[in-house]
Amino acid sequence: MKTYPRTGQGPLVLVLHGPNLGALGRRDPGHYGALDLDQIMDRLAKLAGELGLAVEGLQSDAEGDLVEALLAAAGRGVAAAVCNPGALAHTSYAVRDAVEACGIPVVEVHLSNVHARERWRHHLAVAPVAAAVIAGMGPASYDLGLRAAADLLARPA
Numbered sequence: 001m002k003t004y005p006r007t008g009q010g011p012l013v014l015v016l017h018g019p020n021l022g023a024l025g026r027r028d029p030g031h032y033g034a035l036d037l038d039q040i041m042d043r044l045a046k047l048a049g050e051l052g053l054a055v056e057g058l059q060s061d062a063e064g065d066l067v068e069a070l071l072a073a074a075g076r077g078v079a080a081a082v083c084n085p086g087a088l089a090h091t092s093y094a095v096r097d098a099v100e101a102c103g104i105p106v107v108e109v110h111l112s113n114v115h116a117r118e119r120w121r122h123h124l125a126v127a128p129v130a131a132a133v134i135a136g137m138g139p140a141s142y143d144l145g146l147r148a149a150a151d152l153l154a155r156p157a
């Protein structure tokens, strides 16, 4: 597990990365781009400053860590989450249930266009309970995910 401490001021957005996303930069750049996770989080920290948000991050290869982070989020003041569940997006009803139960808007992001890849990646277990889904923009999927979170937080309750 790797954590990225809070940076910026404003409503807090938690950025969650699931299994194998710690290996970005070494994984197929044709699907995932050339940036590693530290570089993606640096970009997000800068963008958060422009959007008037704070961000913090967590990458874990363990499903339970993502579930715990989601369920704890609202109670410690997290306003929204951007989540790339990795392959758990296709298989994990535990992450799906945590997204549904967490009480904050969750934007699901994927670097690659999962709909244009192997058939098993077309099934999305978490997406039906996400506030929005962004896929296929490479590292910019995370930027767009943060912008989507900002937009959702600016909407009247």
Ligand code: DQA
Residues within 6 Å of the ligand: 019, 020, 021, 084, 085, 086, 087, 088, 089, 109, 110, 111, 112, 113, 114, 121
């Ligand atoms: C991914 C797509 C998943 O199918 C894959 O298992 C990943 C990364 C993406 O960001 O494109 O690990 O979530």
